[in-house]
Amino acid sequence: MHALEKIMAKAAGKAQVSAGEIVTAKIDFAEINDLYLQTIYSFYEMGGEYVWDKDRVAFVFDHYAPCPTIESARNHAEMRAFAQKNHLTYHFDISCGVCHQVMPERGVVYPGMIVIATDSHTTTHGAFGALGTGVGATDMASILITGELWMRVPEIIRVRLEGTPPAGVYAKDVILNIIGRLKADGAVYKGVEFTGSYVDALGVSERMVLCNMALEMGAKTAYIQPNQQVLDYVSARAVRPFEVETTDPGFHYAEEHVFELDKLTPQLAFPSSVDNVHPLEKGIGVKIDQGFIGTCTGGRVEDIAVAAEILRGRKIADWVRFIVIPASREVMRVCIERHYIQDLIDAGATIASPGCGPCLGAHEGVLAAGEVCITASNRNFPGRMGSTDSKLYLASPAAVAASVLKGSIADPREFLGGRA
Amino acid sequence: MEKTLQGQAVLLGKNIDTDQIYPGRYLALVNPKDVGAHCLEGVDEAIRKKAPGNILVAGTNFGCGSSREHAVIALLNAGVRAVVAESFARIFFRNAINLALPVLICPKATRLIAPDDELRIDLRTGKIQNLTQGTELSSEPLGEHILRIVEAGGIKPLIRKKLGKES
Numbered sequence: 001m002h003a004l005e006k007i008m009a010k011a012a013g014k015a016q017v018s019a020g021e022i023v024t025a026k027i028d029f030a031e032i033n034d035l036y037l038q039t040i041y042s043f044y045e046m047g048g049e050y051v052w053d054k055d056r057v058a059f060v061f062d063h064y065a066p067c068p069t070i071e072s073a074r075n076h077a078e079m080r081a082f083a084q085k086n087h088l089t090y091h092f093d094i095s096c097g098v099c100h101q102v103m104p105e106r107g108v109v110y111p112g113m114i115v116i117a118t119d120s121h122t123t124t125h126g127a128f129g130a131l132g133t134g135v136g137a138t139d140m141a142s143i144l145i146t147g148e149l150w151m152r153v154p155e156i157i158r159v160r161l162e163g164t165p166p167a168g169v170y171a172k173d174v175i176l177n178i179i180g181r182l183k184a185d186g187a188v189y190k191g192v193e194f195t196g197s198y199v200d201a202l203g204v205s206e207r208m209v210l211c212n213m214a215l216e217m218g219a220k221t222a223y224i225q226p227n228q229q230v231l232d233y234v235s236a237r238a239v240r241p242f243e244v245e246t247t248d249p250g251f252h253y254a255e256e257h258v259f260e261l262d263k264l265t266p267q268l269a270f271p272s273s274v275d276n277v278h279p280l281e282k283g284i285g286v287k288i289d290q291g292f293i294g295t296c297t298g299g300r301v302e303d304i305a306v307a308a309e310i311l312r313g314r315k316i317a318d319w320v321r322f323i324v325i326p327a328s329r330e331v332m333r334v335c336i337e338r339h340y341i342q343d344l345i346d347a348g349a350t351i352a353s354p355g356c357g358p359c360l361g362a363h364e365g366v367l368a369a370g371e372v373c374i375t376a377s378n379r380n381f382p383g384r385m386g387s388t389d390s391k392l393y394l395a396s397p398a399a400v401a402a403s404v405l406k407g408s409i410a411d412p413r414e415f416l417g418g419r420a
Numbered sequence: 421m422e423k424t425l426q427g428q429a430v431l432l433g434k435n436i437d438t439d440q441i442y443p444g445r446y447l448a449l450v451n452p453k454d455v456g457a458h459c460l461e462g463v464d465e466a467i468r469k470k471a472p473g474n475i476l477v478a479g480t481n482f483g484c485g486s487s488r489e490h491a492v493i494a495l496l497n498a499g500v501r502a503v504v505a506e507s508f509a510r511i512f513f514r515n516a517i518n519l520a521l522p523v524l525i526c527p528k529a530t531r532l533i534a535p536d537d538e539l540r541i542d543l544r545t546g547k548i549q550n551l552t553q554g555t556e557l558s559s560e561p562l563g564e565h566i567l568r569i570v571e572a573g574g575i576k577p578l579i580r581k582k583l584g585k586e587s
Contacts, residue, residue, distance in 0.1 A: 022565045035447045038489055046576050047585035064448065071448035120487040120511055136489035136515035142579050150565060184435045185481035189510050218481055220510050273435055360444035360486065381439040381485060383462045388443075 002156050003245040004191050004223050007131045010245075011114050019155045019254070027056070028113035030143045033099050034061040036118040037075040040082050042141035051086045052147035058090035058108065059083050060099035065355030067094075068363035097328025097354035100124040100212065100296040104204075105330050107237035111226050111244040116143060121296050121378065123215045126193075126222035127207035128234055129244050133221045154220045155254035156191040161198040163262035168413035170306075171206035172298060172376065172396040174198070175213040176267035178259060180277025188218030190254065193247075198261050199224055204233050205300045212297050213378055216274040266411060269394035272382045280399055283409045290373040291316075291404035292385075293397045294325030294352075295359045298376025301334050303397035308340035310401040310415045311347035317407025322349045323365040325357040348404075361385050367392075374403045423544055425522060427474040427501045429537045430467055431530060434479030438512065441483065441491040455490050456497025472499035475541070477533045479505065483512025492519050502541055504529050504548060504559070517566055520574035524548065524559035532557055543570075 001009065001016065009017045011025035032039050051057045059079050064072035076094075083091045096102045100121055103109045111129030115122060118140045125132030135149070143149050159178060179186075192214040199207070207224050214222035226234075226244055234242070266280035293299065293307050304326060316322045324344050326332035332354055335341050341351060350365075358365035359377045367373055367386035373393070375385070380392035395403075398412035405415065440462035442455070449455050460468040476482075476495075482505035483491060492515045495503065502522035506529050516523040522543055533539065537552040546559040562570065572578040 022563070035488065037450050038493070041450065042576065046579040047583045069448055071450075075448055075450070118487055120485065134487040134511050136487055136492070136511055136518065138489060138518045138575055139514055142518075142575055145579060145583070184484060185507065188481060188507055218484060218509055275435075360439070360447070362444060362447070366445070379437075379439070379485060381437045381462075383443050384439050386445075388462055 001248055002251050003129070003225065003247045004131055004156060004221060005153060006245040007112055007114060008151065008153055017153045019153050021153045023151055023153060024148050025114055025151050027116050027143050027147055027149055029103070029108050029115045030057050030140060031099055031103060031115070031117035032059050032140055033063055033117065033119050034059065034072070034076055034079060035063050036137045036140065037078055038137035039118060039140045039144070040078060042138040043144050046141060046145060048141065048145040051088070051144045054087050055089045057086070057088055057144060058092060060092040060096065060102055061094045062098045063356045063360065063362055065094035065353060094355070095329055097326070097331065098296045098299065098356055100208070101300065101327035101331065104128055105237065105328060107239040110234045110238040110240065110242040112242050116140070116149060120215050121212050123219055123222040124208050124212040124296060126211035126214070126224055127204060128230060129223070129226040131221050152189070154189055154191040156193055157187055157255045157257070158253040159192060159194050160256060160258045161194060161196040161261055162258065163198060163260050165261045165264045168398060168416050169264050169266055170396040170398060171202070171209040173264060173267040174261060175210050176269055176277045176394065177264060179213065179216050179275050180267065182217050182257060184217060184273060184275040186217040187214065189220055191221045191223060192217065192219040193223045195225070200227060203229050205302045208300070209297060216378060266396060266399055266413070268399070268409070269380055271391040271393065272380055274379060274394065280395060280409070280411055283393060284411060286393070286409040287372065288320060288374050288403055288408060289371040290321045290323065290365060290367065291400045292323045292358060292365060292373060292375040292377060293400050294323070294327065294357045295377040296327060297378040298397050299325055299327030299331065301331050303376060304331070304335045304340050304344070305338070306398045307401035308343040310398060310412065311405060312343045314347055314405055316348040316404040320404050320407050321365065322404040323352060323357065324349045325352045325364065326354050328354050358385050374400050374409055376400050423542065425475070425501045425541045425543065427539060429477045429533045429535060429539050430470045430474050431533070431535045432463070432467065432476060432478040434506070435481045435484055436463070436478050437485035438483055438488050438491040439485055442488060442494045444486070447488060447490060452493055452497045455493045459494035459498035459500070473501065475501050475539050476503045477529050478503065479530050480507045482508050484509035487511045489515045489519070492516050492521050496521050506530060517569050518575040520570065526557050526559045528557065
């Protein structure tokens with residue numbers, strides 16, 4: 001069996017599961033974000049009284065942190081009341097950050113578990129050797145009542161990543177390149193495992209980027225076998241004992257794709273689909289109105305560090321806005337300690353409080369008709385960050401930093417490794 | 421759920437994401453009628469006007485992107501009768517089944533159905549009759565587990581029954 005199958009089998013109380021089978025799995029942790037007040041409504045509509053386990057459920061207020069509208073404030077208020085009524089052990093209010101960053105930081109995500117959240121990017125937690133997947137509000141409500149979810153055991157695609165990308169090329173470029181080749185529907189309903197020499201040595205942050213954006217190929221879940229860096233990270237944080245699952249030798253993958261990364265160049269997803277990927281050089285010179293670094297894809301310490309490296313002692317271009325939103329309070333604290341935030345403010349950045357920010361067009365930097373934004377986030381769908389007549393380009397945080405400096409899409413390699 | 425449905429085909433492309441079905445700026449709304457009022461606001465205005473009372477026919481990966489159940493609630497409350505697609509994104513598909521929005525997987529849908537074709541769908545058999553072209557299409561069987569949810573009228577009545585509440 002595959003490690004993901006072993007996780008599902010364990011949760012379903014079965015010795016063996018195989019692709020295509022429907023199982024009822026016990027859920028180790030369930031998270032509801034602040035877009036999904038419907039979860040509580042569905043919970044009561046179905047006859048729910050209290051959540052099945054107060055230690056295994058949490059709200060994370062990240063999409064509206066802090067609230068931009070009266071409606072979102074009402075949603076938060078009703079969710080807080082529900083959390084209090086149920087005496088939930090964990091509650092992550094507006095000061096905490098994006099759910100996919102906050103949950104691992106607080107130790108509720110660890111290897112071998114199943115984590116379900118009302119957020120499509122729950123695939124992120126494959127970076128920790130967990131099975132993470134997203135559901136809608138009513139599925140979540142049924143978990144809150146029963147502690148279980150019916151799941152189809154997915155076929156698994158292996159994406160083998162070999163070699164070392166050159167300087168200035170990041171995990172974001174790697175995953176954009178993969179999505180550009182496998183396409184937005186390349187892994188619908190499948191599990192995606194990343195393996196290979198590139199992945200073996202990869203740190204937690206980069207692993208999260210790969211697993212996070214596997215969803216943009218339609219993946220149900222993603223997985224990377226934990227390495228020592230991951231084990232060190234979770235061992236210092238996990239709130240429960242855990243067991244790492246491993247894939248049996250000879251496991252049969254549904255598909256295998258190999259990517260050689262030694263010559264990869266910075267990548268860019270052009271408007272308005274995540275799989276419209278080309279080498280960044282094709283977009284060089286496209287005038288931008290805004291750059292954005294943040295989110296569950298591109299708002300970690302490493303992302304803000306590279307932006308600070310590029311922008312330290314420089315000023316962003318006239319008439320360009322640059323929004324930086326650390327993915328969590330923890331990320332923000334480290335970035336303040338290391339002086340990155342100061343460097344970015346001095347360069348002309350606008351810093352907002354940890355959360356999802358403008359990624360889904362809710363607040364803190366939405367776009368007007370005709371505007372162009374280069375973003376370190378994960379989606380460039382029409383209207384994603386505001387007007388349906390705005391345009392979004394997806395790139396690495398380094399490319400975003402280089403672009404706000406120039407006022408147009410730029411290659412980060414021009415600004416890294418020594419100054420001209 | 422009604423067993424047969426009829427309506428005109430409203431054709432859409434592939435990878436229709438949930439931001440197009442229901443833009444993120446309205447996610448704080450919870451009243452189903454208010455949600456329905458913004459259905460398909462991220463796509464073409466002509467399609468948005470045509471959708472109520474009719475059947476969406478789309479390419480692959482319909483409903484990709486965000487997990488927002490609002491997308492299904494919007495389609496239901498805007499009066500969309502069913503969605504026929506070449507494939508569905510996973511979370512959207514689950515949400516649709518849970519809330520009893522009829523969804524049919526039909527791998528050649530956009531090649532065999534033209535805009536405004538009159539369609540009649542038999543939900544029990546999964547057959548789609550194209551009355552305009554005089555043809556019949558089959559959809560993929562949903563499987564026993566999903567069919568059980570569909571036949572119960574969605575996940576809510578099913579859980580209520582499981583909890584021993586009235587259905």
